[in-house]
Amino acid sequence: MEVLNLIIEMAKKAKEASYTTAKLSASTKKDLLLDMALNLEKNIEYLQEENKKDLALAKEEDLSPAFMDRLLLNEDNIKNMVQGVREVAQWPDPVGEYIWTKRRPNGLLISKVRTPLGVIAVIYESRPNVTVDAASLCLKSGNAIILRGGKEAINSNKAMVKVLKKSLMDFNLPLEIISMVEITDHQAVTILSKLDQYLDVIIPRGGENLIQAIKKEATVPVVFHGKGNCHLYLDEEANLEMASKVTINAKVQRPGVCNAIETLLVHKDIAGKILPGLIKNLQELGVEIRGCPITKEIANSIKEAKEEDWQEEYLSLILAVKVVKDIDEAISHIRKYGSLHSEGIITNSISKAYRFAQEVDASAVFINTSTRFNDGSKFGLGAEIGISTQKLHARGPMGIEELTSFKYLVLGDGQIRE
Amino acid sequence: MEVLNLIIEMAKKAKEASYTTAKLSASTKKDLLLDMALNLEKNIEYLQEENKKDLALAKEEDLSPAFMDRLLLNEDNIKNMVQGVREVAQWPDPVGEYIWTKRRPNGLLISKVRTPLGVIAVIYESRPNVTVDAASLCLKSGNAIILRGGKEAINSNKAMVKVLKKSLMDFNLPLEIISMVEITDHQAVTILSKLDQYLDVIIPRGGENLIQAIKKEATVPVVFHGKGNCHLYLDEEANLEMASKVTINAKVQRPGVCNAIETLLVHKDIAGKILPGLIKNLQELGVEIRGCPITKEIANSIKEAKEEDWQEEYLSLILAVKVVKDIDEAISHIRKYGSLHSEGIITNSISKAYRFAQEVDASAVFINTSTRFNDGSKFGLGAEIGISTQKLHARGPMGIEELTSFKYLVLGDGQIRE
Numbered sequence: 001m002e003v004l005n006l007i008i009e010m011a012k013k014a015k016e017a018s019y020t021t022a023k024l025s026a027s028t029k030k031d032l033l034l035d036m037a038l039n040l041e042k043n044i045e046y047l048q049e050e051n052k053k054d055l056a057l058a059k060e061e062d063l064s065p066a067f068m069d070r071l072l073l074n075e076d077n078i079k080n081m082v083q084g085v086r087e088v089a090q091w092p093d094p095v096g097e098y099i100w101t102k103r104r105p106n107g108l109l110i111s112k113v114r115t116p117l118g119v120i121a122v123i124y125e126s127r128p129n130v131t132v133d134a135a136s137l138c139l140k141s142g143n144a145i146i147l148r149g150g151k152e153a154i155n156s157n158k159a160m161v162k163v164l165k166k167s168l169m170d171f172n173l174p175l176e177i178i179s180m181v182e183i184t185d186h187q188a189v190t191i192l193s194k195l196d197q198y199l200d201v202i203i204p205r206g207g208e209n210l211i212q213a214i215k216k217e218a219t220v221p222v223v224f225h226g227k228g229n230c231h232l233y234l235d236e237e238a239n240l241e242m243a244s245k246v247t248i249n250a251k252v253q254r255p256g257v258c259n260a261i262e263t264l265l266v267h268k269d270i271a272g273k274i275l276p277g278l279i280k281n282l283q284e285l286g287v288e289i290r291g292c293p294i295t296k297e298i299a300n301s302i303k304e305a306k307e308e309d310w311q312e313e314y315l316s317l318i319l320a321v322k323v324v325k326d327i328d329e330a331i332s333h334i335r336k337y338g339s340l341h342s343e344g345i346i347t348n349s350i351s352k353a354y355r356f357a358q359e360v361d362a363s364a365v366f367i368n369t370s371t372r373f374n375d376g377s378k379f380g381l382g383a384e385i386g387i388s389t390q391k392l393h394a395r396g397p398m399g400i401e402e403l404t405s406f407k408y409l410v411l412g413d414g415q416i417r418e
Numbered sequence: 419m420e421v422l423n424l425i426i427e428m429a430k431k432a433k434e435a436s437y438t439t440a441k442l443s444a445s446t447k448k449d450l451l452l453d454m455a456l457n458l459e460k461n462i463e464y465l466q467e468e469n470k471k472d473l474a475l476a477k478e479e480d481l482s483p484a485f486m487d488r489l490l491l492n493e494d495n496i497k498n499m500v501q502g503v504r505e506v507a508q509w510p511d512p513v514g515e516y517i518w519t520k521r522r523p524n525g526l527l528i529s530k531v532r533t534p535l536g537v538i539a540v541i542y543e544s545r546p547n548v549t550v551d552a553a554s555l556c557l558k559s560g561n562a563i564i565l566r567g568g569k570e571a572i573n574s575n576k577a578m579v580k581v582l583k584k585s586l587m588d589f590n591l592p593l594e595i596i597s598m599v600e601i602t603d604h605q606a607v608t609i610l611s612k613l614d615q616y617l618d619v620i621i622p623r624g625g626e627n628l629i630q631a632i633k634k635e636a637t638v639p640v641v642f643h644g645k646g647n648c649h650l651y652l653d654e655e656a657n658l659e660m661a662s663k664v665t666i667n668a669k670v671q672r673p674g675v676c677n678a679i680e681t682l683l684v685h686k687d688i689a690g691k692i693l694p695g696l697i698k699n700l701q702e703l704g705v706e707i708r709g710c711p712i713t714k715e716i717a718n719s720i721k722e723a724k725e726e727d728w729q730e731e732y733l734s735l736i737l738a739v740k741v742v743k744d745i746d747e748a749i750s751h752i753r754k755y756g757s758l759h760s761e762g763i764i765t766n767s768i769s770k771a772y773r774f775a776q777e778v779d780a781s782a783v784f785i786n787t788s789t790r791f792n793d794g795s796k797f798g799l800g801a802e803i804g805i806s807t808q809k810l811h812a813r814g815p816m817g818i819e820e821l822t823s824f825k826y827l828v829l830g831d832g833q834i835r836e
Contacts, residue, residue, distance in 0.1 A: 367829045
């Protein structure tokens with residue numbers, strides 16, 4: 001009960017604070033973000049000290065090296081974070097943009113104007129840098145923010161929020177513009193997700209379990225960054241050299257991220273030509289191949305793929321390979337197993353590229369290039385808070401613009417409706 | 419269990435059918451909609467016969483005259499419905515629009531392209547015309563649709579869907595493009611709202627109870643048309659004649675709709691001048707006034723407003739009136755009681771209009787004109803499926819464009835990520 005009241009109180013105050021952030025001028029927001037960057041920089045040592053507490057606890061808990069790596073705040077990644085805030089500061093302000101204005105026959109002047117969303121709650125797991133990234137993007141877009149990070153990074157997160165609030169204080173702004181829920185059990189998430197009276201959107205950043213739990217509980221609208229079970233289809237009219245190069249890039253360049261591919265689909269007429277060399281290259285780069293029976297006939301050193309292999313987001317150096325009889329089978333496979341994230345085709349055929357682009361449902365479809373490009377900065381959209389795999393409001397890289405809404409402004413001179 | 423399987427099967431087939439609707443050319447969709455209009459016209463008698471069954475049942479159940487009126491399909495309103503379908507047919511096709519294209523430094527050509535959402539479920543209550551309106555808008559935007567109307571209109575709805583499916587048959591299209599859930603208890607809604615694997619959005623059209631139930635249950639994203647507790651604020655710098663004219667229009671012209679006002683806020687400095695005459699005029703038009711203590715001092719014939727009066731969406735000829743000390747109190751009152759729908763100010767002051775426009779959070783803000791203009795056709799946006807009072811994806815009149823999503827298409831020539 002006490003936790004409930006505490007969080008409701010926080011949400012109420014965040015709503016109140018959001019009326020202030022919505023009014024901040026572009027130049028104030030820019031100055032504020034630059035001040036935050038400076039304060040973070042000044043506090044590199046303090047942030048590292050607090051982070052060490054989290055690292056020590058994680059070590060006691062015997063968490064994995066990959067986990068420890070995500071948790072670490074060293075001088076380099078604090079500097080990167082600060083650099084990120086400075087970049088966000090320099091971006092054009094999205095709030096108040098007149099998307100269009102039209103004059104109606106009765107003389108009414110109707111404008112569609114970009115506005116902040118209001119209060120954004122970001123629920124995340126162990127990466128402490130999300131605290132600063134999310135806060136800067138939400139502030140730039142005129143929103144108040146409620147942060148709820150994972151318990152493993154609690155000391156780091158508290159320290160960063162303290163530094164950010166220092167800037168709010170310097171600018172005489174309500175401290176509730178950035179709030180942090182320090183209760184790290186799931187109960188806090190359950191409570192937050194039902195406060196649609198105060199929160200305008202919840203953005204879960206984390207694994208499938210977290211996302212599914214929030215989708216189930218939430219009455220607040222959710223925009224999520226779901227899993228990436230991404231495919232690359234090598235069509236029979238593919239340039240084979242390009243096909244190999246892009247496959248290797250999409251799998252190997254950074255296998256632990258959502259826009260790397262998990263399954264390679266290969267047209268039967270080129271499978272015999274391309275797969276022996278490509279599989280060998282991939283294996284030399286440390287990739288484990290799990291293939292369909294035809295793939296296994298071509299390269300018998302590999303493991304056979306099971307049904308689960310088509311479903312899984314490996315996020316590691318494993319690649320499932322399936323030989324298909326045509327583009328229809330490729331599209332069907334993607335419809336069945338894909339997660340609407342990033343899907344690619346290598347082909348020299350305009351008609352097949354056209355079909356693939358039209359019929360494959362994903363946040364981004366790639367023709368003759370790597371799925372790894374599904375990224376806000378690579379698309380020229382600036383920093384992102386995640387890649388949305390849903391279709392409402394935000395799809396693909398979710399940047400500053402996706403953290404806004406709009407309203408209609410109607411200016412008249414006494415017009416009434418007949 | 420059988421109901422569950424039936425609805426899952428329907429949703430699966432709708433998903434499959436949505437791949438067909440997504441590919442339909444603009445001209446096919448136009449011809450199909452015109453054919454539907456023609457078939458509806460040919461079947462006016464049949465539709466009326468089936469509607470009579472619903473009307474007879476409603477009479478037995480002793481439902482209110484207002485309810486019977488909403489349920490009625492006579493020649494006139496069938497013709498209006500048909501006219502609506504013809505208008506939707508003529509609108510430009512939203513699907514496939516290139517929202518923007520840019521060339522990146524590495525030569526990638528990135529386009530943001532409008533796509534259908536996929537499968538849209540519309541849950542509604544007694545108005546049978548929603549069946550045809552919703553089906554035509556969803557089809558035009560390339561979606562498959564699952565309809566679930568209220569039990570009171572079941573015969574009318576089945577008849578209309580039968581006629582619409584006749585056109586699908588004539589065009590050799592899958593009949594699952596338009597499905598109807600004939601199970602009219604809430605269980606069907608509960609099941610639908612959890613099928614996020616197949617449904618891309620749920621649009622509830624109905625009362626607050628329906629919307630709250632769906633928000634609570636749904637894992638499918640929801641876009642809702644919530645209640646309209648709308649306000650008009652008469653500033654001390656208002657033109658009094660305009661203020662009276664707009665107040666009367668916003669309350670009386672059609673009191674039963676969501677964009678009519680429920681509360682009038684009046685600056686204290688003009689209350690004594692404007693309220694006596696305005697209240698008299700409103701009373702003569704049949705409006706019951708419920709006022710704050712100051713209003714009651716000015717016009718003692720009125721009832722005193724209770725706390726509930728500031729909260730209620732009357733949808734009838736009742737108006738709550740409150741005298742406020744300044745624009746701050748007006749904005750605070752709207753923030754506390756408003757439903758983010760339509761909010762208006764009458765003022766001749768640019769600075770106060772600016773403040774009101776910026777600080778009042780609503781789908782549409784009206785300056786010196788009636789809130790009754792919050793409407794797709796009045797905004798020049800075409801037919802609408804409702805007025806969204808949420809801030810994600812769709813806000814205000816929800817037309818064809820809001821029934822679409824987008825994807826990024828990335829065309830390369832072998833580019834890989836370094």
